[in-house]
Amino acid sequence: MNEQTIIGLLVxxxxxxxxxxxxxxxxxxxxxxxxxxxxxEGMMAMxxxxxxxxxxxxxxxxxxxxxxxxxxxxxxxxxxxVSVAIGADQVVSGLALTILGLGLAAFLGExxxxxxxxxxxxxxxxxxxxxxxxxxxxxxxMTLVSWLALALGGATWFxxxxxxxxxxxxxxxxxxxxxxxxxxxxxxIRLIAVAIGGAxxxxxxxxxxxxxxxxWSELSTAGRGWIAVALVIFGAWRPGRVLVGSVLFGGLLAxxxxxxxxxxxxxxxxLCLGFEIDPIIVSxxxxxxxxxVLILISIRARHRPSVAPAAIGQVYRREER
Amino acid sequence: MFxxxxxxxxxxLPGGQVAAFAAGVLIALLVGAVLLVASGNDPxxxxxxxxxxxxxxxxxxxxxxxxxxxxxxxGLAVAVAGTMGLWNIGAEGQIIAGAIGAAWIARLGPxxxxxxxxxxxxxxxxxxxxxxxxxxxxxxxxxxxNEIITTLMLNEVAIRVVRYLVNGPWKDPEGQGFPIxxxxxxxxxxxxxxxxxxxxxxxxxxxxxxxxxYASRSRWGYxxxxxxxSAEAAKYVGVSLKAxxxxxxxxxxxIAGLAGGIELTGSADRLVEGVANGWGYAGIIVAALALMRPxxxxxVAVAFGAVQVGGLAIQTLGVPxxxxxxxxxxxxxxxxxxAVFSTYKLTRGGLGAAEPTGQDEDARATV
Numbered sequence: 001m002n003e004q005t006i007i008g009l010l011v012x013x014x015x016x017x018x019x020x021x022x023x024x025x026x027x028x029x030x031x032x033x034x035x036x037x038x039x040x041e042g043m044m045a046m047x048x049x050x051x052x053x054x055x056x057x058x059x060x061x062x063x064x065x066x067x068x069x070x071x072x073x074x075x076x077x078x079x080x081x082v083s084v085a086i087g088a089d090q091v092v093s094g095l096a097l098t099i100l101g102l103g104l105a106a107f108l109g110e111x112x113x114x115x116x117x118x119x120x121x122x123x124x125x126x127x128x129x130x131x132x133x134x135x136x137x138x139x140x141x142m143t144l145v146s147w148l149a150l151a152l153g154g155a156t157w158f159x160x161x162x163x164x165x166x167x168x169x170x171x172x173x174x175x176x177x178x179x180x181x182x183x184x185x186x187x188x189i190r191l192i193a194v195a196i197g198g199a200x201x202x203x204x205x206x207x208x209x210x211x212x213x214x215x216w217s218e219l220s221t222a223g224r225g226w227i228a229v230a231l232v233i234f235g236a237w238r239p240g241r242v243l244v245g246s247v248l249f250g251g252l253l254a255x256x257x258x259x260x261x262x263x264x265x266x267x268x269x270x271l272c273l274g275f276e277i278d279p280i281i282v283s284x285x286x287x288x289x290x291x292x293v294l295i296l297i298s299i300r301a302r303h304r305p306s307v308a309p310a311a312i313g314q315v316y317r318r319e320e321r
Numbered sequence: 322m323f324x325x326x327x328x329x330x331x332x333x334l335p336g337g338q339v340a341a342f343a344a345g346v347l348i349a350l351l352v353g354a355v356l357l358v359a360s361g362n363d364p365x366x367x368x369x370x371x372x373x374x375x376x377x378x379x380x381x382x383x384x385x386x387x388x389x390x391x392x393x394x395x396g397l398a399v400a401v402a403g404t405m406g407l408w409n410i411g412a413e414g415q416i417i418a419g420a421i422g423a424a425w426i427a428r429l430g431p432x433x434x435x436x437x438x439x440x441x442x443x444x445x446x447x448x449x450x451x452x453x454x455x456x457x458x459x460x461x462x463x464x465x466x467n468e469i470i471t472t473l474m475l476n477e478v479a480i481r482v483v484r485y486l487v488n489g490p491w492k493d494p495e496g497q498g499f500p501i502x503x504x505x506x507x508x509x510x511x512x513x514x515x516x517x518x519x520x521x522x523x524x525x526x527x528x529x530x531x532x533x534x535y536a537s538r539s540r541w542g543y544x545x546x547x548x549x550x551s552a553e554a555a556k557y558v559g560v561s562l563k564a565x566x567x568x569x570x571x572x573x574x575x576i577a578g579l580a581g582g583i584e585l586t587g588s589a590d591r592l593v594e595g596v597a598n599g600w601g602y603a604g605i606i607v608a609a610l611a612l613m614r615p616x617x618x619x620x621v622a623v624a625f626g627a628v629q630v631g632g633l634a635i636q637t638l639g640v641p642x643x644x645x646x647x648x649x650x651x652x653x654x655x656x657x658x659x660a661v662f663s664t665y666k667l668t669r670g671g672l673g674a675a676e677p678t679g680q681d682e683d684a685r686a687t688v
Contacts, residue, residue, distance in 0.1 A: 038410075038473070078654060088657040091408050091469060092609040095602055096653045103646030107356060110641045218643070223477055233470060280485040287474040291456075298466040313469075 005261055009254055010138040015212045017250030018146040019204050023228035024235070024242050025149070025156055026200025031232055032160065033193035034173035034311035038094030039079050040201050041225030042101020045218070047072045047205020049109035052216040055119030056112065061210045064119055065145070068202040075101065076198020077191065084190040087315040098225070106218035117214040121145050121207065145207050150243075152200070157239040169193060173309035176316035186316055201225070224253070230290035236297070236307045249286045256282045328668050337663025338612055338656075342621070345610070345656030349648045356647065362640055370638065371631025381630070383516035387588055389619075389626030390525040391416065391597075394580035395604025396611065396618040397529055398450075402468075402573040403613040404536060406549035409570060411457065411472030412577040413601025414479030415450035419581025421483060422449030424491070424592040427505050427585075435508035442509060443524075443582040450578015451571050453479060458570035462563040468570060476601065484594050491592065502592035511587045521583040526619070528576065533615035545569065577601060599646070606653045625649055 023040055030037045037043075051068035055061055076097070083093040121143040129140040160166035169189055171179040176186045208224075209216050227249055234249070235242030256279045297307060334340075354364035375385045395412040402409040409415075422445035430438060453475055460466035486492075486502065493503040511519040536542040548555040548565045555562050581596065589596060607625055611617025632645025 036469075082654055082657050086658055086661050088660075089609065091410070092605060092653065093657065095410070095605050096650045099599075099602060099606070099646050100650035100654070103643040103650060106643035107360070107641045107647060110360075223480075226473065226477055230470070230474060278485070278489075280481050280489075284478050284481050287477045291460075291471050291474050294470055295460055295464060295466050298460070298464045301465075 005258075007134070007137050009258055010134075011142075012254035012258075013247065013251045014138060014142050014146055015250075016253040017247045018142075018149050019207050019212055019224065020228055020231055020250050020253075021149045021153065021243055021246035022145075022204035022207065023201045023225060024231035024246060025153055025239065026197035026204070027228050028197075028232045028235070028237055028239070028242055029156060029169075029200070030194050030197035031312055032173045032237060032309055033169050033190045034176060034309055034314065034316070035080070035084060035190050035194050036090045036094060036313050037076065037079055037097070037194060037197055038091060038229060039076065039097025039101060040228045041221055041223065042098035042105070043072050043076055043198050043201035044101075044205040044208065044225045044228075045105035045221045046075050046101045047202030048209040048220050049105040049112065049205075049216055050202070051206030052109070052112055052115075052117070052209040055117060055210050056115050059118045061119040061121045061206070064210060065203055065206040068206040069199040070202075072202025072205065073195040073199040076201070077195050080191045080194035083315070084187055084194065087317050089315075090313050102218065102221075109216050109218070112216045113218075115216070117210065119210055120214055121211040143207075143211060145203070145211065148203075153239045153243055160239070170309070173311050176311050176314070180316070180318055186318075201228070204228070227253075227286050230286060233297070233308075234290050234293050237309065249289075252282055252285050328666050330664060330666055334663040338610075338617070338660060341656045341660035341663055342610055342652070344659035345652040345654070346624075348655030348659075349651035352651050353644060353648050356644070357640065360640070362638060367635045367638055367640055368631075370635050371628070374634030375627035375630040380516045383514070383518035385623065385626045385630050386522045387518045387626075388629050389622040390521050390587070391580040391584055391600040392603055392607055392625050392629075393525050393529060393619055393622030394583070395577055395600050396607030396622050397532055397604075397615055398573045398577035398580070399605050399608035400611060400613040400615060400618050401532065401536075401576065402569055403608055404542070404545045404549055405565065405569050407461070407566065407570060407573075408469045408605075409454065409472055409573040409577070410469055410605065411454060411475050411574065411601070412580075412604045413597045413599070414472070414476035415453050415574045415577035416581040416584070416597040416601050417476075417479040417483050418449035418453040418574075419446035419578030420449075420585045420589075420592055420596045421486065421581075422446045422578065423582040423585040424502060424505070427509050428491070431506045433508075435510075438506070438509050439511060439586055442586055443579065446578045446582025446585070447575045448578065450581065451575040453578070454570050454574020458567045458574075461570065462566040480594070480597075483592065483596065487592060487594055493591070500594060504591050505585065509586055511583070519587045521587040524579075524583060528579065529615050529619050533619075536615055577604070603649060606649060610653060610656055628652075 023044055027037060027040055047068040050071040051064040054064035054067045058064070079093050079097045082088050083090045123141045124144050126140040130136045132140060160170060168179065168184045171182070171184055172186050172189045180186045208220060213220060231242055231245045231249060234245040259277055259279045259282065350368065357364040357367050374381055376382055395416065398412045398415065399409050423442035426442045426445045427438065430441070433441070454472070457468045457471035457475065460471055461468040484500070487500045491502045493501050511521050514520045514522050536545070544558070544560045544565065547558055548560050548562055552562055580600065584596060585592065603625060607618055607621045610621045628648050629645045632642050635644070636642050
């Protein structure tokens with residue numbers, strides 16, 4: 001294994017990390033407002049197919065990104081309306097959104113499956129910084145979408161923790177009745193949070209089909225939406241920790257197809273593993289780690305308040321005031 | 322909003338859920354028609370062909386019923402847990418675990434006689450599903466870990482286990498490199514029922530009947546509902562909540578596992594990666610539409626089976642098979658929206674009764 005292999009791995013970590021962070025950030029915003037959205041997998045597929053279509057038609061990846069964000073914000077609002085405004089169960093509604101999204105994406109994208117990509121996010125070399133060894137070819141030449149994801153993460157942290165709007169959103173997610181009594185528009189805030197979550201999942205889909213794995217097929221999302229759901233828990237509903245989790249889980253996704261190259265070949269120099277890890281084990285780790293973290297959170301919650309927004313999954317309907 | 326508000330009716334409208342389901346079907350067919358027209362198809366021709374392929378003949382009916390078996394059992398698995406207010410999102414993985422269990426028995430005893438081999442495979446399938454549900458069940462009962470996420474995560478684990486098996490140790494040496502397990506022995510096939518259906522249909526119907534009976538007529542079913550409504554009430558009538566959570570979730574997994582077993586001894590001729598085919602997730606929609614009632618599960622499963630069989634049939638018209646997933650999800654969204662009018666009435670202003678809060682603090686899991 002040489003330098004180029006390691007750089008290839010790191011680039012892949014950034015790419016998977018970007019995909020996961022965008023989607024997980026969106027899911028986190030929705031959950032912070034008290035709405036669990038299990039539709040990420042379907043939303044990502046809808047974003048992927050919409051972005052790829054615009055990419056093929058116009059050749060402009062940024063137009064595709066914006067289009068995907070808008071389309072999926074509207075698409076996610078189906079879940080918003082059904083689970084928040086109408087008050088149906090969030091689990092059922094979210095899963096149905098995944099089934100609908102995967103189905104619609106496959107249906108609408110049927111003619112795009114063999115289409116060659118005509119737009120892609122270009123690597124962005126950050127001036128002289130791009131000449132720094134190791135960092136230059138990885139972080140300082142990643143696409144602007146990755147920088148955008150980081151900026152959105154920072155913005156999310158700021159809005160949630162330092163603004164009135166963020167306070168309202170968190171209040172709605174902790175106790176809708178209390179927030180309502182204080183005059184906070186519960187339904188409106190939740191609808192907006194779900195739509196923003198959708199927009200971010202849509203961007204993740206755009207990044208998927210226009211950079212990470214250029215092209216479209218109904219298998220494009222490959223269960224990565226579920227990882228985004230897991231990441232929110234793994235990251236304890238905090239933008240910073242979700243970022244750490246995204247890099248970690250992104251690392252596992254990047255490692256999986258490369259494990260072969262890490263095995264010691266006869267006469268090989270440099271880093272290598274003297275034992276064999278089956279890629280299948282690595283591919284299971286994000287899900288198993290999430291279960292472990294969930295158990296730890298529950299044990300911890302016996303002594304301290306839980307880190308989860310208290311109102312997740314609860315329908316709020318004001319019947320009388 | 323706009324001065325209107327939802328007021329809970331004193332009791333839901335009679336037949337409200339049936340009407341909501343019908344409304345959901347109507348909405349789904351209308352949206353589906355728009356998609357069909359937009360993609361250059363004649364919706365009347367497509368729907369006629371779908372109906373003909375799923376109900377038009379004995380052969381069609383037998384195909385639909387066969388398809389309804391995994392949907393009904395997965396739906397029942399979700400419904401059994403749902404009666405108690407628990408969510409088993411892991412039916413997809415439990416179907417896979419069941420199929421792996423059944424395939425394993427067939428590998429161990431390929432020369433066993435059918436009457437021994439088939440029951441052994443089905444029991445192994447039940448055990449497989451139960452084992453996969455055991456972890457989330459213990460975590461929920463003992464530590465209060467939310468079962469929604471743990472069961473969901475195990476789906477992704479299960480699919481990777483079966484992927485590993487059919488790509489590695491269980492790969493068919495004569496499979497020309499395809500990721501498939503060897504063909505199952507001839508005597509492992511369930512006997513025929515009628516036309517293209519095997520007696521898996523009868524097994525599933527029997528299981529649904531049993532649970533339908535127990536859910537509404539037995540002390541066990543009564544206790545489940547009590548435990549689901551409030552932890553306080555459960556304590557009052559002497560029900561151990563922890564024991565109930567454990568048994569119900571494991572039982573739920575076992576039922577989903579049986580679906581995997583019937584699939585392997587019935588329709589599938591070998592273990593493949595896609596053995597669960599999304600039925601576990603569809604089962605959640607089935608259970609939700611059936612309001613967690615076994616009789617409703619049976620009816621919705623047959624309807625969904627018909628949609629899936631019909632969706633496959635209109636592929637010959639050039640319509641992507643994904644249309645059936647779209648229709649199923651739209652039926653749910655349509656029915657959820659319509660159901661609101663059977664439990665609530667929309668009035669202008671005025672005061673109504675407060676909504677019961679549902680679950681108790683004690684019974685709620687930490688996410």
